[in-house]
Amino acid sequence: xxxxxxxxxxxxxxxxxxxxxxxxxxxxxxxxxxxxxxxxxxxxxxxxxxxxxxxxxxxxxxxxxxxxxxxxxxxxxxxxxxxxxxxxxxxxxxxxxxxxxxxxxxxxxxxxxxxxxxxxxxxxxxxxxxxxxxxxxxxxxxxxxxxxxxxxxxxxxxxxxxxxxxxxxxxxxxxxxxxxxxxxxxxxxxxxxxxxxxxxxxxxxxxxxxxxxxxxxxxxxxxxxxxxxxxxxxxxxxxxxxxxxxxxxxxxxxxxxxxxxxxxxxxxxxxxxxxxxxxxxxxxxxxxxxxxxxxxxxxxxxxxxxxxxxxxx
Numbered sequence: 001x002x003x004x005x006x007x008x009x010x011x012x013x014x015x016x017x018x019x020x021x022x023x024x025x026x027x028x029x030x031x032x033x034x035x036x037x038x039x040x041x042x043x044x045x046x047x048x049x050x051x052x053x054x055x056x057x058x059x060x061x062x063x064x065x066x067x068x069x070x071x072x073x074x075x076x077x078x079x080x081x082x083x084x085x086x087x088x089x090x091x092x093x094x095x096x097x098x099x100x101x102x103x104x105x106x107x108x109x110x111x112x113x114x115x116x117x118x119x120x121x122x123x124x125x126x127x128x129x130x131x132x133x134x135x136x137x138x139x140x141x142x143x144x145x146x147x148x149x150x151x152x153x154x155x156x157x158x159x160x161x162x163x164x165x166x167x168x169x170x171x172x173x174x175x176x177x178x179x180x181x182x183x184x185x186x187x188x189x190x191x192x193x194x195x196x197x198x199x200x201x202x203x204x205x206x207x208x209x210x211x212x213x214x215x216x217x218x219x220x221x222x223x224x225x226x227x228x229x230x231x232x233x234x235x236x237x238x239x240x241x242x243x244x245x246x247x248x249x250x251x252x253x254x255x256x257x258x259x260x261x262x263x264x265x266x267x268x269x270x271x272x273x274x275x276x277x278x279x280x281x282x283x284x285x286x287x288x289x290x291x292x293x294x295x296x297x298x299x300x301x302x303x304x305x306x307x308x309x310x311x312x313x
Contacts, residue, residue: 142240219259
C-alpha cells in the first residue's frame with residue numbers, strides 16, 4: 001500500500017520544507033530528522049519524574065552537545081540582527097521612543113554570552129554594543145522608505161503552504177509586511193589590517209553566496225504571498241541599502257520564478273528520499289556530509305561525525 005504524505009514524512013519527523021539554498025541534503029536531514037527530534041526526546045526524559053539519575057545524566061550530555069541553548073549555537077552577529085529587528089519592531093509597530101528602544105537593545109546585547117568556538121566573538125559583541133544605536137537608526141529610516149504607504153506596519157509573520165509540485169508544505173517568515181526582510185551587516189575584526197576591522201559592504205546585487213541565499217528566501221515569500229513585490233533592506237552602522245525589483249534584477253519576477261523552480265526541484269529530491277527511506281540509516285548513510293561547510297559548534301560537528309561513522313560498521 002502506498003504511504004500517505006503524513007506517514008512517509010512523519011516517520012522521519014520531517015514536517016515542512018524551508019529555504020535550503022546553501023544547505024546540503026545531509027545537513028538538512030541531520031538537522032530536521034535527527035538533531036531536532038533527539039533534543040525533544042532528551043528533554044522529555046530529563047524532565048520526567050520517572051527517569052533515573054543515570055538516564056538524566058546520559059541525556060544531559062546529548063543536550064549539551066546538540067541543544068542550541070546549551071552548545072553555543074549562536075554568535076554576536078546573529079544576536080545583533082535579532083536585537084536590531086526587535087528594536088525596530090518596538091519603534092515602528094509599538095510606537096516606542098527610539099532612545100528607549102535602543103536602550104533595551106543595548107541591555108540585551110550586554111547580557112549576551114559570546115561563544116568560545118568562533119574567533120573574536122567577544123570582540124564582535126563589544127563592537128555590536130558600540131554600533132547598535134547607529135544600526136537601529138539606519139534600519140528605521142530604511143524600513144520607512146521600504147514601506148512608505150503602509151498605515152499599519154506588520155512585523156514577522158509565517159507563510160505556510162505548498163509550492164507547486166511539492167507534497168509537503170514550505171515555511172518561511174518574512175520580517176515585514178509579508179514581503180520584506182531586514183539584513184544586518186556588522187563590522188568584523190581583522191587584526192592583520194591597518195584599521196583592525198573590516199567594514200561591511202552593502203550589496204548592490206544578490207550575486208554573493210549569502211546574498212543568493214537571501215534571494216532564494218525572498219523567492220519563497222514571493223511564491224506564497226501572491227507575488228507581492230519583494231524587498232531586502234541591508235543595514236550597517238554607516239548606511240543602509242534598499243533593494244527592490246526597480247533596482248535589483250534578482251528581485252524581478254522572472255529571476256524569482258527560477259529560484260522557486262530550484263527550490264521545488266530540491267524539495268522533490270528530499271521528498272523522494274524520505275519516501276524510499278525506511279530508517280534514519282537509510283536516510284543518512286548515503287548522503288555525503290561536508291562538515292567544513294557546516295556553520296555549527298564543534299560539539300554538533302563531533303556528534304554528527306560519530307553518527308556517520310556508525311554507518312560504516
